[in-house]
Structures are given as structure tokens and as C-alpha cells.
Amino acid sequence: MAERFYVTTPIYYVNDVPHIGHAYTTIAADTIARWHRLCGRDTRFLTGTDEHGQKVMRAAEKLGRTPQEHVDITVQRFARMWETLDIQYDDFIRTTEPRHQEVVRGFLQQLHDKGELYAKDYSGWYSTSAERFWSNEEVAAAAWLALKNPGYPAEEAVGRLQQGELVGRCPDSGQAVEWITERNYFFRMSAYQERLLAWISDHPQSIQPESRKNEVLGFLRKPLEDLCISRPRARLSWGIPLPFDEEYVTYVWFDALSNYVSALGPVGSPLHQRYWPADVHLVGKDILTFHTVYWFSMLFALGLEPPRQVYAHGWWTIKKEKMSKSVGNVIDPELLVSVFGVDAVRYFLLREIPFGYDGDYSPEAALLRFNSDLVNDFSNLVHRIVKWSDVALAAPGPLAEPEAELLTVAARATAGFREQIERYQFRGALESLWTLVSAGNKYVDTHAPWALAKAGNTERLAEVLRALRETQRIVVSHLACVCPRACTDVLARLGLDGPDLRVAFDVLPSGSRARPGDPLFMRLDNEPTLIALGGAPAAPPTAPPSPKKETPMSEPALAPSTITYDDFAKVALRIGIVLSAEKHPNADRLLVLKVDVGEPEPRQIVAGIAKVYEPEILVGKRIVVVVNLAPAKLRGVESQGMLLAAGGSDVASLLTPLHEVAAGSIVK
Numbered sequence: 001m002a003e004r005f006y007v008t009t010p011i012y013y014v015n016d017v018p019h020i021g022h023a024y025t026t027i028a029a030d031t032i033a034r035w036h037r038l039c040g041r042d043t044r045f046l047t048g049t050d051e052h053g054q055k056v057m058r059a060a061e062k063l064g065r066t067p068q069e070h071v072d073i074t075v076q077r078f079a080r081m082w083e084t085l086d087i088q089y090d091d092f093i094r095t096t097e098p099r100h101q102e103v104v105r106g107f108l109q110q111l112h113d114k115g116e117l118y119a120k121d122y123s124g125w126y127s128t129s130a131e132r133f134w135s136n137e138e139v140a141a142a143a144w145l146a147l148k149n150p151g152y153p154a155e156e157a158v159g160r161l162q163q164g165e166l167v168g169r170c171p172d173s174g175q176a177v178e179w180i181t182e183r184n185y186f187f188r189m190s191a192y193q194e195r196l197l198a199w200i201s202d203h204p205q206s207i208q209p210e211s212r213k214n215e216v217l218g219f220l221r222k223p224l225e226d227l228c229i230s231r232p233r234a235r236l237s238w239g240i241p242l243p244f245d246e247e248y249v250t251y252v253w254f255d256a257l258s259n260y261v262s263a264l265g266p267v268g269s270p271l272h273q274r275y276w277p278a279d280v281h282l283v284g285k286d287i288l289t290f291h292t293v294y295w296f297s298m299l300f301a302l303g304l305e306p307p308r309q310v311y312a313h314g315w316w317t318i319k320k321e322k323m324s325k326s327v328g329n330v331i332d333p334e335l336l337v338s339v340f341g342v343d344a345v346r347y348f349l350l351r352e353i354p355f356g357y358d359g360d361y362s363p364e365a366a367l368l369r370f371n372s373d374l375v376n377d378f379s380n381l382v383h384r385i386v387k388w389s390d391v392a393l394a395a396p397g398p399l400a401e402p403e404a405e406l407l408t409v410a411a412r413a414t415a416g417f418r419e420q421i422e423r424y425q426f427r428g429a430l431e432s433l434w435t436l437v438s439a440g441n442k443y444v445d446t447h448a449p450w451a452l453a454k455a456g457n458t459e460r461l462a463e464v465l466r467a468l469r470e471t472q473r474i475v476v477s478h479l480a481c482v483c484p485r486a487c488t489d490v491l492a493r494l495g496l497d498g499p500d501l502r503v504a505f506d507v508l509p510s511g512s513r514a515r516p517g518d519p520l521f522m523r524l525d526n527e528p529t530l531i532a533l534g535g536a537p538a539a540p541p542t543a544p545p546s547p548k549k550e551t552p553m554s555e556p557a558l559a560p561s562t563i564t565y566d567d568f569a570k571v572a573l574r575i576g577i578v579l580s581a582e583k584h585p586n587a588d589r590l591l592v593l594k595v596d597v598g599e600p601e602p603r604q605i606v607a608g609i610a611k612v613y614e615p616e617i618l619v620g621k622r623i624v625v626v627v628n629l630a631p632a633k634l635r636g637v638e639s640q641g642m643l644l645a646a647g648g649s650d651v652a653s654l655l656t657p658l659h660e661v662a663a664g665s666i667v668k
């Protein structure tokens with residue numbers, strides 16, 4: 001049987017609105033899964049949602065829903081987001097599903113029967129927002145911070161806390177904590193300290209990167225405490241009841257961590273046997289202790305093997321600050337997708353910062369990456385030879401020196417890609433692949449197919465085109481796990497129905513032709529793009545010059561045929577403001593907009609932009625409308641005009657004015 005590979009993401013809090021932090025882990029996992037599938041491994045990719053807990057219960061109450069109704073609605077945000085981002089998971093687990101709850105209850109019963117759980121009275125500082133207890137030091141430090149007092153005299157602060165002079169605060173939310181005493185069940189986690197240390201030392205890859213492993217080892221230097229795994233049902237009813245005491249529900253982390261096993265079915269089931277232990281749990285650095293110390297100990301106690309690796313990545317920050325709903329600086333992946341397209345967002349997130357480190361998001365950086373890497377380099381490589389797509393490839397023969405050199409670059413670039421992507425070093429992997437993209441572009445400049453065509457040197461032209469089309473094939477076959485749409489498109493243009501990772505120039509059949517197509521990525525201008533991304537237009541980022549521009553032998557641009565001014569003047573263009581937008585009742589591709597174009601009544605316009613824009617984000621936007629087009633019915637709905645958009649048949653962006661000009665303003 002094929003080698004197998006099991007990768008997971010954390011299960012996301014169903015209450016949250018997905019942002020680029022969530023998208024980041026999921027895109028990374030999807031890329032890894034696609035890569036392993038491509039290499040022929042029996043791959044399983046799991047994601048899902050964490051649906052229990054006090055926050056969910058409170059949110060549901062506020063909205064007058066039952067918690068189950070609430071999670072059934074909010075889970076859709078994640079499902080839709082993963083669809084938008086082309087995430088190909090094999091399974092999506094929800095902790096409210098019976099298949100999960102049964103496994104969790106089985107685990108609890110098993111641990112109870114083995115004496116791994118016991119009940120005791122416990123007193124401590126409890127935070128309802130974080131749903132956990134904190135120590136004296138932790139709540140005192142947070143209180144000190146909230147008062148903006150300088151330094152932190154630990155003893156004094158704890159003393160004041162105990163005297164009731166300082167209101168303890170939750171280190172996560174900053175909200176006041178309560179001192180409560182309650183009876184709860186505990187898991188004998190302290191018994192696993194030695195075993196954890198031995199496991200990590202015998203399995204040096206089990207926690208990565210190294211710096212994160214050292215953090216865990218640091219944590220394990222202090223004596224490990226037992227873990228409280230229950231919450232009284234009187235206080236929190238939205239959880240999985242303990243099978244041996246229905247007055248309690250399971251602590252959310254015990255519930256949540258079990259998903260990685262429960263999604264495979266009961267222990268011993270065929271999927272469990274096939275995929276456990278997981279090859280890698282991808283997690284953010286904030287949840288590393290849960291995934292190593294808690295989870296490994298739980299698995300030891302259950303007689304199961306820990307995952308082969310937990311890999312913790314860093315955090316995306318905004319102007320060096322944490323992204324948070326309350327600060328209002330959360331970046332919505334949908335917005336990025338509407339501006340750049342899904343492939344570019346996937347590429348940017350993986351290319352921009354080394355996986356494992358924190359990194360700052362800025363619209364300028366995203367735009368620069370887009371224009372330089374994707375437009376100048378990648379799209380250019382694919383598009384420059386489109387003119388000769390109709391030339392049939394000659395049979396492969398022995399390689400001349402320039403082609404042999406290009407193939408050597410390809411071998412090195414792809415080996416680097418392979419080696420780094422398997423260690424989750426996406427940035428390095430992409431950098432390595434880009435050495436081939438650059439070499440391919442340079443090869444086009446040097447061996448100028450346009451000159452060969454002009455000189456009638458068809459034999460050499462066919463050789464050069466073989467090397468170029470094979471280079472394109474090699475690049476997109478590898479890149480397909482990061483940018484699936486564009487790469488699938490290029491593969492189809494080359495006449496292939498999927499990636500082919502062979503690094504050779506004799507793969508494409510002789511006689512094969514390519515199919516022309518639109519450019520994959522088109523340059524975006526600074527100012528409107530930055531405005532669309534919600535940022536102020538700043539100093540223009542300058543992309544490295546495209547090699548195409550440097551060469552005097554560049555391919556001539558295709559000039560459209562000319563029209564007279566009078567022809568152009570026949571088209572009446574106006575600025576319109578979108579008043580409302582909704583999905584077309586009969587067509588997935590279409591949106592129906594009401595647009596104010598400065599007339600007494602708004603115009604109804606049907607536009608094929610549903611794949612690119614969510615209706616809500618268009619409301620209030622200024623757009624350009626053709627107002628003298630004869631009305632037409634599109635799938636049964638009348639359209640009284642047309643919007644202008646860039647990108648040809650695959651809409652890339654609506655056109656929008658730089659300043660807030662009035663509805664009805666003439667455009668010419």
C-alpha cells in the first residue's frame with residue numbers, strides 16, 4: 001500500500017469570523033496535503049470546528065437561538081471560506097457531531113476506569129471569557145498591566161490581590177476574574193512528566209521548529225500539575241456530559257483535542273488503523289502547550305501514540321499588533337481574494353514569511369509580491385510564448401547546451417522545492433522554484449522565439465518551444481499545490497489533465513500544441529488597489545523590473561484595432577454607487593445590483609462577478625457603468641446597463657474611481 005500521510009489543522013472556534021490567521025494554517029495544510037497527494041501518498045487532510053463552550057452558549061442566547069441552531073449557522077462561515085480558498089479537505093469534523101461525542105465519552109470512561117481521573121475541590125481565579133482558571137501571579141500581572149503601572153513587583157501585586165486591593169484580570173481578555181471554589185474532575189497529567197520528556201528526547205522531530213520545542217521543554221522544567229477536565233453543568237451546559245457523572249461536562253480542550261482521533265472513527269476502526277498517528281498537527285504558536293503537553297499525556301493515558309509531529313507557526317500581526325475583532329484590525333481573506341484572486345492570496349501568505357515566525361501583514365507588501373512575483377515573473381513566463389502556442393513540438397532529441405543548462409537549473413530548483421516543502425518551509429520552497437521561473441524568463445530573452453520565427457528557423461523554434469513548454473510544465477506541476485487554479489489552467493493549455501512532476505524535457509508528446517489563454521495575473525496599480533484593500537495609498541512600491549522590459553528583443557504587444565473618437569463617444573459611461581447587491585436567483589455566476597447613476601431611479605444591473613465579489617462588500621462602492629446599453633434579460637432578470645471590469649472573461653477587478661466623485665459623473 002502507498003505510504004500514507006495524515007495532516008490536520010486546529011479546529012476553529014465556530015463563533016469567530018475567519019480571518020487571515022485561520023486561513024494561513026488551513027492554506028498551509030491544504031498545500032501540504034495537495035503535495036503529498038501529488039506524490040502518490042495515501043493522504044488525509046482534516047479540518048473542522050470547535051463548537052462547545054461558554055462563549056458559544058452566550059452568543060446563542062443573545063441571538064435567541066439554541067446553541068445547536070447557532071453553531072449550525074456559524075459553521076457555514078468556515079465552510080464557505082474554505083470553498084473560497086480552494087481548500088480540499090477530506091473531512092470536516094464538528095465537535096457537536098455524535099461521531100465525535102461518542103469517542104470523547106469513550107475516552108473519558110476509559111480514563112475513569114483506569115483511575116486516571118479523580119474528583120476534588122478546587123479554588124482559583126476563574127475567567128468566564130477564557131473559560132479557565134488562572135494562578136495568582138497571572139491575574140495579578142494582568143491587573144498590573146491594565147492599570148498601566150510601570151514594572152511588575154510580583155510579590156507586592158499578589159499581596160494586593162489577596163488583600164482585595166487589586167482586581168485580578170484575565171491575561172487573555174483583560175476582564176475581571178472571579179474567585180470560585182468548585183468540585184471538579186482532574187486528569188493525573190503530573191504522572192506523565194518523565195514520559196513526556198523521554199518521548200521528546202527520543203523523537204526530536206515531534207515538536208518543531210526547534211525554538212518551539214525548547215519552549216515546551218522550558219514548560220516541562222516546572223513540575224507538571226494535574227489537569228482539570230470538567231466544568232459543572234450548572235455553570236456550563238453546552239458541552240459533552242461526562243459519562244460517569246452527568247452533572248459535569250468536559251473541559252473544551254479535552255473535547256477539542258480528541259477530534260484528531262475521533263474523526264477517524266473509534267480506535268481500531270479501519271481509518272484509525274490506516275492513519276493514526278497523524279503525521280503532523282499544524283497549529284499556531286499560542287496553542288502549542290495544549291497540543292504537546294496536554295495532548296501527548298492524554299494519548300499516553302489512553303494507550304495511543306502521539307502524533308509524529310506538532311508544527312507551530314507564528315502569527316500574522318497588523319502594524320506589529322495582534323489582530324483582534326475588538327481592535328477592528330482583522331484582515332478578511334475574502335477581501336484579499338476579491339482584489340488578488342485566490343491563488344495569489346495563497347501564494348502571498350505562504351511566500352511572505354518563513355513558516356514558524358511571526359510576520360506583519362501590509363497591503364503594500366501583498367501588492368508588491370503580486371506585481372513582482374506573480375505578474376512580472378510567473379505570469380510572464382507563461383504568457384510570453386503564447387503566440388507560438390500553435391507550433392507543434394518536435395520529437396525530443398538530445399539536448400543542446402542551453403537546454404541542458406536550463407534542465408540543470410530545473411533539477412536543482414525542484415529538488416530544493418521538494419526538500420523544503422516537506423519540512424513546511426514554504427517560503428524557501430517557493431524561492432527555490434522561482435530560480436527556475438527566472439531562468440525560464442531569461443531563456444526566452446536569450447533565445448528569442450520571435451526572432452527565430454521571423455528568420456523562419458522553424459527547427460530551432462520547435463526546440464526552444466519544447467524547452468519552454470516543459471519548463472512551464474515543471475513549474476506549474478510543482479506550484480499546483482500552492483496556486484491550484486492558475487496551474488490547472490496552464491496544464492490544460494499544455495494539453496495535460498494534471499501535474500506531472502518529472503524533471504525532463506521529453507515529457508510532452510511530439511506534435512503536441514498548446515492552447516492560448518489570457519494572462520494569468522495582470523498588473524495592479526498601486527493607488528486603486530491599496531484603496532480597495534482598505535489602506536491609504538502610500539509611497540508606490542516598486543517592483544523589480546521585469547526582464548522583459550530590459551531586452552531590446554522583447555515580444556511585440558498585441559495592438560487592438562483602432563476606432564475613431566466618434567465611435568468611442570457613442571458609449572455613455574457614468575459613475576454609479578452600488579446601493580444593494582444580491583445573488584442572482586438562477587445563476588451562481590451573476591449578481592443583481594441596484595446602482596445609483598444620478599437618475600431619479602436606480603438602475604438594476606446584472607453582472608457576472610459573483611465568483612469574485614461577495615455581494616455585501618460591493619455596497620457603497622463607486623463603479624463605472626455603461627448607461628446606454630440596450631436593456632437585456634440575463635437568466636430571466638433585466639439588466640439596464642453594464643459594469644466595467646478588468647480581467648477579460650475572468651473578471652479580476654471592478655473599475656473604481658480614485659476619488660469620491662458623485663453618482664452620475666460622466667466618464668470619458
Ligand code: MSP
Pocket residue numbers: 009010011012013016020021022024025050256257258259282283284285286287314315316317323
Ligand atoms: N479551538 C482552538 C483550537 C482547538 S484545536 C484542538 C482555537 N481556535 S482558534 O480559532 O482560536 O484558533 C485557531 C488557529 O488560528 C490557531 O492555530 C491560532 O494560532 C490561529 N490563529 C489565530 N490568529 C492568528 C494570527 N493572527 N496569525 C496566525 N494564526 C493565528 O484556538
